Amino acid sequence: MDIRQPIHSEHARTLDTEGLRRQFLVEDLFQPDRATLTYSQIDRIIVGGIMPVTQPVTFSAELGKHTGTDYFLQRRELGLINIGGAARVFVDDTQYEIGPREALYIGQGAKIVEFKSVDGAHPAKLYFNCAPAHTAYPTRKVTLAEASPETLGAPETSNRRTIYKFLVPDVLPTCQLLMGMTQLEPGSLWNTMPCHQHDRRMEVYFYFDMKADAVVFHMLGEPTQTRHLVVRNEQAVISPSWSIHSGVGTQAYTFIWGMVGENQVFKDMDHVPMTTLR
Numbered sequence: 001m002d003i004r005q006p007i008h009s010e011h012a013r014t015l016d017t018e019g020l021r022r023q024f025l026v027e028d029l030f031q032p033d034r035a036t037l038t039y040s041q042i043d044r045i046i047v048g049g050i051m052p053v054t055q056p057v058t059f060s061a062e063l064g065k066h067t068g069t070d071y072f073l074q075r076r077e078l079g080l081i082n083i084g085g086a087a088r089v090f091v092d093d094t095q096y097e098i099g100p101r102e103a104l105y106i107g108q109g110a111k112i113v114e115f116k117s118v119d120g121a122h123p124a125k126l127y128f129n130c131a132p133a134h135t136a137y138p139t140r141k142v143t144l145a146e147a148s149p150e151t152l153g154a155p156e157t158s159n160r161r162t163i164y165k166f167l168v169p170d171v172l173p174t175c176q177l178l179m180g181m182t183q184l185e186p187g188s189l190w191n192t193m194p195c196h197q198h199d200r201r202m203e204v205y206f207y208f209d210m211k212a213d214a215v216v217f218h219m220l221g222e223p224t225q226t227r228h229l230v231v232r233n234e235q236a237v238i239s240p241s242w243s244i245h246s247g248v249g250t251q252a253y254t255f256i257w258g259m260v261g262e263n264q265v266f267k268d269m270d271h272v273p274m275t276t277l278r
């Protein structure tokens with residue numbers, strides 16, 4: 001488990017490229033036959049990836065040591081979106097078929113969780129966010145069609161994109177986790193500009209669908225103290241509540257966003273006027 005401490009905005013201002021990457025960037029999310037986990041002490045979100053190739057993957061009993069519980073999800077909920085080949089997920093006594101671009105919400109208290117690829121030659125890639133939870137809401141699969149798609153932006157501003165809201169209160173109840181996927185149209189490069197903050201929630205962006213030589217310049221920092229990270233395919237960025245989160249790619253890309261914190265109101269954003277940015 002990679003542990004990331006919370007970070008004050010005044011500290012973040014002083015960092016160079018390597019320092020910013022160490023604090024905010026999550027790399028190597030998908031490793032064969034194991035789960036990778038990055039634990040941020042900001043709202044205690046865990047960001048990770050699971051890629052079963054030759055054998056099933058489970059959450060090891062040792063994870064309970066990190067969470068101080070008998071088993072990993074005893075006091076946590078988990079949301080995942082599959083960006084790879086078809087997956088089969090076992091949650092206690094139930095089996096779920098999670099196809100490409102489908103999501104699964106696993107409610108608090110799930111004891112035995114196992115992840116398999118249907119075909120190891122086209123392995124599943126399960127990107128997940130996991131957060132502390134206070135009650136057990138039902139485990140449920142959510143398809144792309146159920147994710148209430150919303151298309152925003154325009155070709156003139158290079159930000160035409162569709163937001164699929166998978167885990168939001170309109171679709172299903174969760175304790176605090178919100179998750180969705182935003183897909184850019186070919187030729188569109190910008191996400192989330194004009195940008196925003198939400199003091200009440202932290203957020204994590206995970207970029208994918210990118211060629212090996214493509215990059216996204218991900219913008220972070222306070223609106224008057226912006227910085228950037230060069231992000232490559234299948235890497236994630238942790239965004240504290242005080243930070244903007246927006247990006248521009250060298251080609252179109254897709255990203256998964258996940259939020260935890262005070263409320264679950266997707267539209268509750270503090271929009272940053274373009275004239276404020278520095």
Ligand SMILES: O=C[C@H](O)[C@@H](O)CC(=O)C(=O)O
Binds near residue numbers: 181193
């Ligand atoms: O708080 C909401 C999140 O930042 C994202 O949903 C924004 C996003 O997907 C986009 O504008 O493309």
Ligand SMILES: [Zn+2]
Binds near residue numbers: 198245
């Ligand atoms: Zn946001």
